[in-house]
Amino acid sequence: MKKNIAIIMGGYSSEYVISLKTGSVVxxxxxxxxYNVYKVHIFKDKWVCVTENEREFPIDKNDFSVQIDTQKISFDGVFNAIHGSPGEDGYMQGYFALLGMPHTSCGMYQAALTFNKRDLLSTLKPYGIKCATSYYLNAGDTVNAKAIIDKVGLPCFVKANKAGSSFGVSKVHSIEELPKAIAVALHEDDEVIIESFLEGTEVSVGVINYKGETTVLPITEIVSENDFFDYEAKYLGKSQEITPARISVDMEEKVRTVAKHIYEILKLDGFSRSEFIFKDGEPYLLEVNTVPGMTEESILPKQAKVAGISLTELFGNAIELALAKK
Structure with a gap:
């Protein structure tokens, strides 16, 4: 008998448009x-199952089921395609854990931790994972611009602590630009992380559980036409994403080892995509994404393709591993 699979997409953050694209590709x-596959849109004002003729039927949050006309559909598993909140920050993972519903992403704690850049880096530093020098701010804090620049230097990056797709990120070249950049970050989140600029080759490393084994996918080199790998570079064609990356064998081995180590330290499941910049030949971690983009043009699916894994195999593997966990 075919399994009923819900693909959740949308979400509560600025990333909802990208999430809808990912969900549609899945x-x-x-x-x-x-599988019997259903699109489920998760928004603050509604959770609905959307049929092929665009009819909407409300999700029963008590058991995550849906009544379509006279038929009640109970789902056997969930493919999580929500970037940002509530799909990448632990909320949906906690909800599904309470229901005993299998899903394709990592656990609640891991999602919450990786979505919080400050907490993630603090957790990994004792394991020897290298990262940029950083300074933390919360909404309402007094901003001492001189103290910030004295610590992280110029240029620097100002980032919303809990956001993705480069929303709330600015590259700051002078102390005068700092207040505006902080305001941009605070528009996305009430916590800010300010990091020193790392000049070097940027790479993205996908790590997945494929057929029960932790698998590091071919590495992608990021070459942005803009000042950094911002929203335009990621989604509007203002970058080159070169797979496999043009790096030395030594650099490749180092970053593969670190990315796999992070996946195992954090006890991740499903998909992850970690971003690094090489400084003096060493990989420095920027962030870890646990619900990365999954369109045909997204980085991780391109990496899977180079590894000989089709989208159907990639997505089906995630579903089967999730169902097996139950």
Missing amino acids: YEHLDKNL
């Missing part, structure tokens, strides 16, 4: 011979 490529 819907298109999941094997319909194996």
Whole structure:
């Protein structure tokens, strides 16, 4: 009997548009011979199952089921395609854990930790994971611009602590630019992380559980046409994403080892994509994404393709591993 699979997409953050694209690609490529696949839109004002003719049916949050006309659909598993809150920060993971519902992303704690850049880096530093020098601010804090620049230097990056897709990120070249950059970050989140600028080759490393084994995918080199790998570079074609990356064998081995180590330290499941910049030949961690983009043009699916894994195999593997956990 075919399993009923819900693909959750949308979300509460600025990333909802990208999430809808990811969810639609997953819907298109999941094997319909194996699964009955349903699109589920998760927004603050509604949770609805959307049929192919665009009819909407409300999700019963008591058991995450849906009544479509006279038929009640109970789901066997969930493919999580929500970037940002509440799909990447632990909320949906906690909800599904309470229901005993299998899903394709990592656990509640891991999602919350990786979504919080400050907490993630603080957790990994004792394991020898290198990262940029940083300064923390919360909404309402007094901003001592001189103290910030004295610690992190110029240029520096000002980032919303809990946001993705480069929302709330600015590159600051002078002390005068700092207040505006902080305001931009605070528009996305009430916590800010300010980091020193790392000049070097930027790479993205996908790590997944594939057929029960932790697998590091081919590495992607990021070459942005803009000042950094911002929203335009990520989604509007203002970058080159070169897979496999043009790095030395030694650099490749180092970053593969670190990325896999992070996946195992954090006890991740499902997908992860970690971003690094090489400084003096060593990989410095920027962030870890546990619900990365999954369109045909997204980095991790391109890496999987180079590894000989199709989208149907990539998505189906995630579903099967999730169902096996139950």
